[in-house]
Amino acid sequence: MQNNIILAGVGGQGILSIAAVIDLAALHCDLHIRQAEVHGMSQRGGAVQSHLRISDREIHADLIALGRADLVISVEPLEALRYLPFLSPEGRMVTATEPFVNMPDYPSLDALLTELRRTGSPLLVDAATLAREAGSPRTSNMVMLGAAAPFIALDPSQLEAAIGKIFEAKGEDTVAMNIRAFRKGLALSQP
Amino acid sequence: MNRQLLLGAEAAALGALDAGISGVYAYPGTPSTEITEYIRKNREAALRGVRSSWSANEKTAYEAALGMAYAGKRALVAMKHVGLNVAADAFINSAITGVNGGLVLAVADDPSMHSSQNEQDSRFYGRFAMVPVLEPASQQELYDAVRYAFDLSESVKLPVMLRLTTRLAHSRAGVVRAPLHAENPLHAVLEPERYVLMPQNARKQYNLLLGKQENLERLSEESPLNRMVPGTFPVGVLAFGIACNYAMEVRETFGLDVPVLKISHYPPPRRQIAELFESCETVLVAEEGYPVYEELLRGWFNDRNIRGRMDGTLPRAGELDTVLMARALGVALPEPAPVPTIVVNRPPELCRGCGHRDLFEALNRVMESFENRHVFSDIGCYTLGALPPFNAIHTCVDMGASITMAKGAADGGLRPAVCVIGDSTFTHSGMTGLLDAVNDRTPVTVIIADNDTTAMTGGQESAATGTRLHALCRGLGVEEQHIRTIIPLKPHLEENIAVLSQEIAYDGVSVVLARRECIENAARRKRSKNPNPVNQ
Numbered sequence: 001m002q003n004n005i006i007l008a009g010v011g012g013q014g015i016l017s018i019a020a021v022i023d024l025a026a027l028h029c030d031l032h033i034r035q036a037e038v039h040g041m042s043q044r045g046g047a048v049q050s051h052l053r054i055s056d057r058e059i060h061a062d063l064i065a066l067g068r069a070d071l072v073i074s075v076e077p078l079e080a081l082r083y084l085p086f087l088s089p090e091g092r093m094v095t096a097t098e099p100f101v102n103m104p105d106y107p108s109l110d111a112l113l114t115e116l117r118r119t120g121s122p123l124l125v126d127a128a129t130l131a132r133e134a135g136s137p138r139t140s141n142m143v144m145l146g147a148a149a150p151f152i153a154l155d156p157s158q159l160e161a162a163i164g165k166i167f168e169a170k171g172e173d174t175v176a177m178n179i180r181a182f183r184k185g186l187a188l189s190q191p
Numbered sequence: 192m193n194r195q196l197l198l199g200a201e202a203a204a205l206g207a208l209d210a211g212i213s214g215v216y217a218y219p220g221t222p223s224t225e226i227t228e229y230i231r232k233n234r235e236a237a238l239r240g241v242r243s244s245w246s247a248n249e250k251t252a253y254e255a256a257l258g259m260a261y262a263g264k265r266a267l268v269a270m271k272h273v274g275l276n277v278a279a280d281a282f283i284n285s286a287i288t289g290v291n292g293g294l295v296l297a298v299a300d301d302p303s304m305h306s307s308q309n310e311q312d313s314r315f316y317g318r319f320a321m322v323p324v325l326e327p328a329s330q331q332e333l334y335d336a337v338r339y340a341f342d343l344s345e346s347v348k349l350p351v352m353l354r355l356t357t358r359l360a361h362s363r364a365g366v367v368r369a370p371l372h373a374e375n376p377l378h379a380v381l382e383p384e385r386y387v388l389m390p391q392n393a394r395k396q397y398n399l400l401l402g403k404q405e406n407l408e409r410l411s412e413e414s415p416l417n418r419m420v421p422g423t424f425p426v427g428v429l430a431f432g433i434a435c436n437y438a439m440e441v442r443e444t445f446g447l448d449v450p451v452l453k454i455s456h457y458p459p460p461r462r463q464i465a466e467l468f469e470s471c472e473t474v475l476v477a478e479e480g481y482p483v484y485e486e487l488l489r490g491w492f493n494d495r496n497i498r499g500r501m502d503g504t505l506p507r508a509g510e511l512d513t514v515l516m517a518r519a520l521g522v523a524l525p526e527p528a529p530v531p532t533i534v535v536n537r538p539p540e541l542c543r544g545c546g547h548r549d550l551f552e553a554l555n556r557v558m559e560s561f562e563n564r565h566v567f568s569d570i571g572c573y574t575l576g577a578l579p580p581f582n583a584i585h586t587c588v589d590m591g592a593s594i595t596m597a598k599g600a601a602d603g604g605l606r607p608a609v610c611v612i613g614d615s616t617f618t619h620s621g622m623t624g625l626l627d628a629v630n631d632r633t634p635v636t637v638i639i640a641d642n643d644t645t646a647m648t649g650g651q652e653s654a655a656t657g658t659r660l661h662a663l664c665r666g667l668g669v670e671e672q673h674i675r676t677i678i679p680l681k682p683h684l685e686e687n688i689a690v691l692s693q694e695i696a697y698d699g700v701s702v703v704l705a706r707r708e709c710i711e712n713a714a715r716r717k718r719s720k721n722p723n724p725v726n727q
Contacts, residue, residue, distance in 0.1 A: 010537065023196050023363060033196065036362035040221030040306030041647065044575065046539035051362075060439040062362035065513035066527040068444075081534045085527035102540060104579075107533040115531045 002055040003153040004064045006083045008074035010100045011043040014141035015075060017166065019050045021145060025154050025162040026054040036062040045102055047079055054153060073148045075127065075141055076100045077112045084119060093119050094148040096127035096140060123147055123189060130184040139181035146185025156186055194365030199355060200225035202330040202366045203269075203297050206337030208233060210293075211372035213264035214242030216252035218619065219648035220271030221306035222360040223299035227269050228649070239374070245645070247654040248590070248619040249274035253281040253296070260294035260350075261386065263378030265341050272300040272313050277590065277620065279316065285350050286320040287396045288386050292375050293341035294350040299360045302480050303510040308570070308587070310508065312480035317352045317457060321400055323407055324352040324457040325416060326432035330364040332455070336416060338372065343410070347403060356479045358510065359433050407458055414456035417463065422450035426498075426520055427471035429454065429464060431484065434477035437516040444513065445522050459484060473498055475519055479511055541575045546707030547640055549679035551576045551583040553687040554611070554638070557695060558583075561607060565600065569593040569621070571613035572646045572709075584611055591620030597635045598628045607695045608635045615645040618654035622663060628700050629668035636695045637702045639664075640679075642709035650712045657706060664702045673701040680707065 005022070009015040019035050026033050036051040051064045066085050072093045074080030080095035087093060095116065099109055116122045125147045131140035142163065149156045163182055167175045197205060204226045207215065217227040230236050231243045242259075246252035249270040256268035270278060275298050282296065298316075301307040317324035325340050327333040333355070340351040384392050411417060420439070427450040428438040435453040442449055452467045454460070468474055476485040476499035485499040498504035504519045505511065517524060541547050550573075558564040568574060568584035569592060576583040586596060593610035594617075601608035612621050617639050628635050641660055645651040655663055664674050675694055677687045687705075694701035 011539065027194060027196055027365060032365070034362055034364050036358055037198075038305065039225070039361050039649075041539050041575075044539040044542060044572065044647075045537075047537040059364075060436040060443070061513050062358045062364075062433075062436065063512050065440070065444070065517070067525065068513075078534060078537070081531050084530055087528065103535060103537055105535045107535070111533050115533060118531075119528075 001153050002057075002059075003053070003071070004069045005052040005152065006064060006069045006072045006086050007050040007052060008072060008079040008083050009048060009076050010079060010102070011045050011048045013075045013100065014138070015048060015050055018073065018141050018145050019052055020166050021159060021162045022052055022054070022152065022154070024165055025158040028162070029154060029158060031056055032059045034059045034062045047082060049083060071148060071151045073144055075144050077109070077116060078106065080122070081112070081115055087119070092151045093122040094144065094151065095122060095124060096144055097124050098126070098128040125185065125188060127185070131181055134181035134184055135177040139178050142178045142181035143185040146182035147188050149182075149186050150189045194367055196363050197330060197334075197366045198225055198361060198363050199330045199333050199359040200299065200361065201229040202334040203337055203353065203355065204229035204233075205366070205368065206334040207267040207295065208236055208241065209369055209371050210338040210341045211265050211374045212241060212267045213374050214256070214259050215267040215269060216246050216256040217269040218246050218249045218252055218274055219645050219651045220274050220299075221648055222301055222355070222357045223269050223271045223274070223297065224648045224651070225360070226297055228651070245651050245654070249278040250281055253278035253285070256294055257281060257285050257290070260290040260292045261379060263292040263380075264375050265293040267295050267297060269297040270299075271307065272298060272311050273307060273309065273589070274298070275313055275316055282316065282350070283320045284388060286322045286400055287388055287393055289348040289396070289400075290344060290350055291348070291378070291380055293344035295337065295340045295344060295353055296350055297353045297355065299355040299357070300480055301357050303357070305357055308589070310480065312483055313352065313354050314457065314480065314483050317354070318483070321404060322349045322352060323347065323410070324354055326354040326455050326457070327359070327416065328433045328435045328453065328455055330359070330362070331366050332416070333359060334366045335369070336455070338369065339416070347407065347410070349403070354432065356433060356510075404458070408461065411456045411458055412460040412462055414460070416455035417460055418453050419463065419467070420451040420453070422448040424449040425472040427452065427467050427474050428520070429467060429474050429476045431455075431478045434479050434511050434516075437511050437513045438477060440513045441517045441520060441522065445517055447520060447522065449520060464488070468496070472496065475499060475504060477505060477511060477516065477519075482507075538578060539575060540578065541572065542710055544710045545572070546642055546679040546705065546709075547573045547576060548581075549681060549684065549687075550611075550638070550640055550705045551581040553679065553684055553691060555581065555583050556688050557691045558609070563605060563607070565605060565609075567593040567597040567600070567608075567610040569610070569612040569616045571616050571640075572642075573611055573613055573640045576611070590616055591624060594621050594624035594628065594635070594637055597637070598624065598631070598633045601633045601635050602631070606634065608633070609638065609695060610635065611638045611640055613646075614639060614641040614643065614656045614660060615653040617660065618663075622667060625664065625669070625700070626667045632699055634698045635700055636697070637700070638691070639702060639704050641704055641706045642712070643706075644709045644712045646709045646711065650709065650715055660704055669700050669702050673697055673699065674704065675702070676704045676706055678707055679705045
């Protein structure tokens, strides 16, 4: 088993929390992990990505090769398209649909959705609405993790347990809210 | 097996703690910052009293670490690649004196320049100083290599360079710890003939260093960090550092049985390399950085069976990856899907609500009235003021350069001569330039964008901020009435414009302190009232 995941978004949108949850769950399953992330200048509102690889055997490279990602999880629709060259022909694209507009030439949402639909059968998630329903717009990253969970080579219950650990220090309410968000996302692809 | 998930930078930090360091010295810089941050947040380090505050710059950091090593203790010093330019004087000469306790320099290079102004390769410095260099390929190997580096440093009595690159420093993997090595007792030795580098001593010491080189190469030939993976493919890969990972990935992904000689301990083992060349038709030299060893191996003419960055088999610049390696080995790969044309770039930007935004708005209003709008600047978050919508600054070269460059331009007749520098960059290497300007009575206006932190790298403590910056400028000789403080906030805009205009009009050295806390730091400070334990 080898699972190559690209996480995409804009600096500050919480993709590293998604990575931390998957990492922890994979660690508990005694899998090998490599997870490369972006620090420094790009974190200031720029495009950020994380290459996350889990496997039951040794992993050599920290980076996923072009055309070899099994899954792209993006918390922003334009950012999802940026990593299209990484997606394998059989890979899945799971993206939030709410744009993060911080540049003047940002394309229209219609054009973005048209491009996204051209990629095959992307799972388009209204993460912002589901996150508000879960209790806070800040949980939209966990909505996205939930929506993508069926395409991750880990049991959703393992991911849920990891959410509990990652948010433990922030209190029970935060944990419960993030688990609600995760389940709302999961329900989209596992009705 | 109890694995911890660590960034490469954190694995280096934990490796150093477990190897028994008594202190770490560093100035923050991507991708090296997390080495020191990890130690600063680590409870065991705090209990042991491992010294870990940030230094004013890389040179002061290196020298303090060297002093600790002279006193017999183990010391780690960490910086990014360009930081080693600042510390180079100390580094090169520390190889001439040698060390007593172990000294390891962890230096993190940034090929592809994700967060840097160049992609210089620190292995050049390692060769230049003639010290051992280790370049591990995985997080676990990195953890283990730190202890190996300290043992090596104490056995050969030389500083050892540990070279990281972005992908190793900023990628997580499971790491298993080794038992703690106790800290060294204090054992400073008085050997002035060794440590006082007057010419007569330096000549002897330099000859000693030259004499050690053969042994350093022998140690590399026996090193557990260098190893051969045999294969039947006619092209072999001489893979330095993490280049090995991509070669191994190609072996597995594409079923190509390439022989790979992995080198992670320098000086490179000549015997093993000769064997690789003898057993392969062609050798691909793969280095994550400059073609440092490819160039040597090619010699002048005898390079027919060498491929690498210098003949375009691999690109001359930028990071390596699996696809580049596969193509270099002749694997035909389908073209990946293109990025749709509607995908536009998303460059980084100053945070919403950042004080630098208000500073640049005011500065732009002032500079509008001048024919010459040149503003010299420096390295930090405020460098983003070069981008739209501000387009407010016009240079960024090296740490501290804004003041001296504005001074030189003023000496050449440029009016006004204005520069913007951050609080941490000012204490790093701006202060001496300000002294030059004061001594020459050069008409420059130095704007210190004081956000009370080293913001770009994640909010590390600055060496001096606020009233201490005022006192420093005063102490360097700037006149009291020309050290002004403004608060870069919307309601102060007109007042700030007035102050900047007055000081820019002054025909001498003036300093404007633009003081407002970094909003990210303010948010972090609020959150830390309920701190999350980061390290166990």
